[in-house]
Amino acid sequence: MKLQVKEDRCSGCNVCRVVCTLENFSTVQPSQALLKIKGLFPDPGKYEIAYCNQCGVCAGECPEEAIKEVNSEYDIDYDLCTQCLICVDSCPFDVMVVLESGYPAKCTGCGKCVELCPRDAVLADQG
Amino acid sequence: MMTLKVDVIVQGYLRELYPHLREKEEVISETPLTVRQIISQLGIKSETVLFVTQEGRIIDKDYLVESNTELVLVSPPAGG
Amino acid sequence: MLHGYAGKILKINVGSGKQVAENTPPELAEQYLGGRGFVARLLYDSIEPGTDPLGPANLVVIATGPLSGHLLPGSGKTHFGTLSPATGGYGDSNMGGHFGPALKYAGYDCLVLEGAAEKLSTIVIDNDKIEIVEDETLQGKGALVAEKILKERLGEDFQIITIGPAGENKVAFACISHDFGRQAGRTGVAAVLGSKNIKAVAVRGTGSIPVYNAKGAQQKGEAMYKVCFAKPGFKTWTPYGTASITSWVNEVGAFPTRNFQSSFAEFHNKINGQAVVDKLLITDKGCFGCPTPCGKYGYAKTALGNAYVEGPEYESIATLGGSCCLEEIEEVAYANYVCDQLGLDTISAGVVVSFAMECFEKGVINTAEIGRSISFGSLDDVVYLLEKIAACEGIGAVLAGGVKPASAAFGGGSEQYAIHVKGLEWSGYECRNAPGMMLSYMTADVGAHHNRSWALGYDISQSDADVSELIKAGAGGKMDVSSPEGKVDHVISMQHSRPLYDTLGICRLQTMEIGFETVHYEEVFELITGRKLSWAEMLAISEKIWQLTRLFNVKHIDGFGRSWDYPPRRFMEEPVTSGPNEGRYIKKEILDKMLDEYYEKRGWDSNGIPTPETIKAYGLK
Numbered sequence: 104m105k106l107q108v109k110e111d112r113c114s115g116c117n118v119c120r121v122v123c124t125l126e127n128f129s130t131v132q133p134s135q136a137l138l139k140i141k142g143l144f145p146d147p148g149k150y151e152i153a154y155c156n157q158c159g160v161c162a163g164e165c166p167e168e169a170i171k172e173v174n175s176e177y178d179i180d181y182d183l184c185t186q187c188l189i190c191v192d193s194c195p196f197d198v199m200v201v202l203e204s205g206y207p208a209k210c211t212g213c214g215k216c217v218e219l220c221p222r223d224a225v226l227a228d229q230g
Numbered sequence: 231m232m233t234l235k236v237d238v239i240v241q242g243y244l245r246e247l248y249p250h251l252r253e254k255e256e257v258i259s260e261t262p263l264t265v266r267q268i269i270s271q272l273g274i275k276s277e278t279v280l281f282v283t284q285e286g287r288i289i290d291k292d293y294l295v296e297s298n299t300e301l302v303l304v305s306p307p308a309g310g
Numbered sequence: 311m312l313h314g315y316a317g318k319i320l321k322i323n324v325g326s327g328k329q330v331a332e333n334t335p336p337e338l339a340e341q342y343l344g345g346r347g348f349v350a351r352l353l354y355d356s357i358e359p360g361t362d363p364l365g366p367a368n369l370v371v372i373a374t375g376p377l378s379g380h381l382l383p384g385s386g387k388t389h390f391g392t393l394s395p396a397t398g399g400y401g402d403s404n405m406g407g408h409f410g411p412a413l414k415y416a417g418y419d420c421l422v423l424e425g426a427a428e429k430l431s432t433i434v435i436d437n438d439k440i441e442i443v444e445d446e447t448l449q450g451k452g453a454l455v456a457e458k459i460l461k462e463r464l465g466e467d468f469q470i471i472t473i474g475p476a477g478e479n480k481v482a483f484a485c486i487s488h489d490f491g492r493q494a495g496r497t498g499v500a501a502v503l504g505s506k507n508i509k510a511v512a513v514r515g516t517g518s519i520p521v522y523n524a525k526g527a528q529q530k531g532e533a534m535y536k537v538c539f540a541k542p543g544f545k546t547w548t549p550y551g552t553a554s555i556t557s558w559v560n561e562v563g564a565f566p567t568r569n570f571q572s573s574f575a576e577f578h579n580k581i582n583g584q585a586v587v588d589k590l591l592i593t594d595k596g597c598f599g600c601p602t603p604c605g606k607y608g609y610a611k612t613a614l615g616n617a618y619v620e621g622p623e624y625e626s627i628a629t630l631g632g633s634c635c636l637e638e639i640e641e642v643a644y645a646n647y648v649c650d651q652l653g654l655d656t657i658s659a660g661v662v663v664s665f666a667m668e669c670f671e672k673g674v675i676n677t678a679e680i681g682r683s684i685s686f687g688s689l690d691d692v693v694y695l696l697e698k699i700a701a702c703e704g705i706g707a708v709l710a711g712g713v714k715p716a717s718a719a720f721g722g723g724s725e726q727y728a729i730h731v732k733g734l735e736w737s738g739y740e741c742r743n744a745p746g747m748m749l750s751y752m753t754a755d756v757g758a759h760h761n762r763s764w765a766l767g768y769d770i771s772q773s774d775a776d777v778s779e780l781i782k783a784g785a786g787g788k789m790d791v792s793s794p795e796g797k798v799d800h801v802i803s804m805q806h807s808r809p810l811y812d813t814l815g816i817c818r819l820q821t822m823e824i825g826f827e828t829v830h831y832e833e834v835f836e837l838i839t840g841r842k843l844s845w846a847e848m849l850a851i852s853e854k855i856w857q858l859t860r861l862f863n864v865k866h867i868d869g870f871g872r873s874w875d876y877p878p879r880r881f882m883e884e885p886v887t888s889g890p891n892e893g894r895y896i897k898k899e900i901l902d903k904m905l906d907e908y909y910e911k912r913g914w915d916s917n918g919i920p921t922p923e924t925i926k927a928y929g930l931k
């Protein structure tokens with residue numbers, strides 16, 4: 104699933120981030136979430152959502168060609184990955200993470216954030 | 231004769247105050263009723279209801295309710 | 311391993327810099343759950359009688375609950391506790407936001423601060439790296455300004471609590487501020503932080519919390535959110551937040567007005583939930599994990615200035631709007647903003663300011679003492695007094711102790727309308743026709759706070775007048791008298807159920823507002839902690855904590871007993887001046903009858919002291 108966001112609906116609850124790490128890494132650890140919520144306070148008083156839009160920049164930068172497009176989503180092939188982490192630095196939205204194992208991780212399009220966002224601020228991109 | 235049939239959602243602190251009520255109650259009447267009358271038919275004192283909504287909009291407690299609709303009784307925050 | 315918990319309690323002596331991270335004792339978790347339970351037990355065990363609340367030997371305990379930081383609705387709550395400088399007894403305050411979850415991800419269930427730093431400092435907790443950083447450049451900075459500076463310096467991913475100038479100056483009702491609009495307002499915890507020279511605590515937690523059954527807890531957590539989404543109140547209550555109650559409280563004649571002379575304000579429609587949405591709102595802003603964000607973040611324009619501000623929520627509307635008579639929502643919001651920057655609890659601050667206004671009206675204090683004349687309804691005067699209080703300057707130095715010591719200093723009969731219990735100012739519900747709510751305020755462990763038991767709805771449900779009909783029929787409509795019969799049991803049961811949320815580390819509004827069922831918490835608690843406890847068993851723990859906080863007051867307040875459980879004489883002697891409860895008050899004899907019944911049911915003697923048998927029965931020492 105490809106994501107889109109409506110930032111003005113976000114209330115900063117971080118439910119998206121908690122469920123993201125539970126679904127993908129079986130842990131309650133929002134620091135490892137594959138999307139980010141930033142509150143702009145006190146002024147102008149809004150939230151920004153950084154998320155993976157499957158732009159594929161990481162795939163283009165990967166020297167091992169370990170990141171591949173499958174059904175318009177990019178997945179990391181961990182058999183090919185050498186942990187160089189060039190992809191993590193290349194992400195224009197800074198939403199890739201480095202796991203404790205040393206491997207990079209990116210949004211898998213699981214859609215859990217869409218399912219649980221109480222505000223419909225993270226949505227499936229139908230377009 | 232027209233029979234009035236209204237679903238009423240009772241939730242939150244109101245269920246604590248009126249434990250005999252279920253989350254969804256049905257009110258049936260042979261005569262037209264206002265929101266307030268419907269509330270009292272359920273044995274609820276209308277002052278304990280913070281406000282009432284129909285299709286997501288707040289409606290006046292003196293509004294004459296049409297049939298086959300759903301009212302939601304919102305309870306006071308009960309001391310957040 | 312303790313599942314669900316972070317596993318450590320971090321104790322820092324901010325004077326010596328000594329830090330110890332101890333394992334969270336399993337028996338503490340078992341017997342007191344967390345949050346408020348941890349606060350009460352740790353304070354009871356660690357503070358000696360005779361300790362000065364503003365001396366280095368006092369503690370600030372910041373505790374999360376077993377459910378804080380997990381995937382479930384409302385899991386963002388943090389509990390603060392201390393020997394209160396406002397009451398001299400048990401003090402605690404609950405706060406939403408993101409701080410507690412961050413503390414858990416950093417590895418700590420609980421943070422205990424003791425000692426006092428020599429210079430103004432910030433505690434920076436970056437997972438297991440802890441530093442106490444002296445920083446006098448933050449001195450006198452507004453609480454929100456300081457948070458912004460620290461966020462920019464340390465990084466977005468730090469969660470920060472700060473105090474304002476009021477906390478630095480040890481004002482008895484200084485509040486802790488977080489996330490640009492969340493506060494731990496009550497009982498003066500921030501004054502104690504100020505006495506320790508701690509301006510801020512910043513936490514970054516990048517770790518995880520161990521979960522007993524991660525897959526099961528995830529599934530249950532997801533299901534819990536979906537239950538919330540399906541509740542009809544999810545879409546109807548959320549847009550208005552707590553301010554939605556304003557007009558209702560007024561309609562039932564419980565809205566404090568003119569320092570609680572009346573319980574009815576003609577101008578309620580200008581300062582209610584609709585006014586917040588129409589005139590101020592920029593975005594909904596919620597706590598960690600919240601499906602129903604009650605925070606209404608907005609922008610207020612007034613003659614005095616413009617401000618971004620979260621709120622005002624109901625309590626601030628009641629005390630700053632109602633009690634001080636600010637008749638426009640923008641003015642209430644601006645006064646709220648001034649309190650937030652200065653780091654003053656809006657509830658106590660509103661009551662203290664309106665008290666000073668009444669004292670001036672009655673000639674108890676004069677223009678020379680105040681520095682100008684003041685009157686109800688003037689935003690300018692409200693802000694003037696708030697600034698004096700935060701700076702402890704002139705009249706502000708007297709008011710900074712709260713209405714109890716201020717009325718003792720002013721004399722002239724002002725004790726009659728110093729609206730407090732045990733030294734803590736009354737929050738937003740006037741009770742002269744609400745005996746159950748009155749008893750709730752009288753017997754709350756921290757003083758006159760509403761969130762231990764909120765019996766107002768019960769009081770109303772027990773009377774049978776149709777108030778709105780009466781009001782519509784013309785002014786002067788009266789509610790029938792709410793009888794004290796049968797109220798004690800309701801109050802007691804609420805005093806267990808409400809604080810239980812603070813013990814688990816969760817928000818109660820999902821239950822109170824949209825009817826989210828408590829059985830879900832039982833189930834998720836078991837999946838997260840691996841421990842099976844029914845809601846009833848948890849309530850029994852909450853009941854034990856209630857006994858413990860009473861014992862704390864007995865231990866620390868000289869001569870503590872029944873005389874500490876009365877409301878101000880105004881509520882027992884003076885009739886309400888207008889509105890549906892005009893003419894009403896509750897005689898002391900009636901309150902005494904309720905107190906007798908309450909004490910007996912609690913297992914306390916006629917002076918309100920837990921008997922040795924009671925102490926034994928609860929297994930307390």
Ligand code: SF4
Nearest residue numbers: 113114116117119220
């Ligand atoms: S779940 Fe939705 S509302 Fe909550 S932080 Fe994420 S995007 Fe914002």
Ligand code: SF4
Nearest residue numbers: 596597600603604817
């Ligand atoms: S309802 Fe309000 S206090 Fe409760 S979790 Fe949501 S935002 Fe926080």
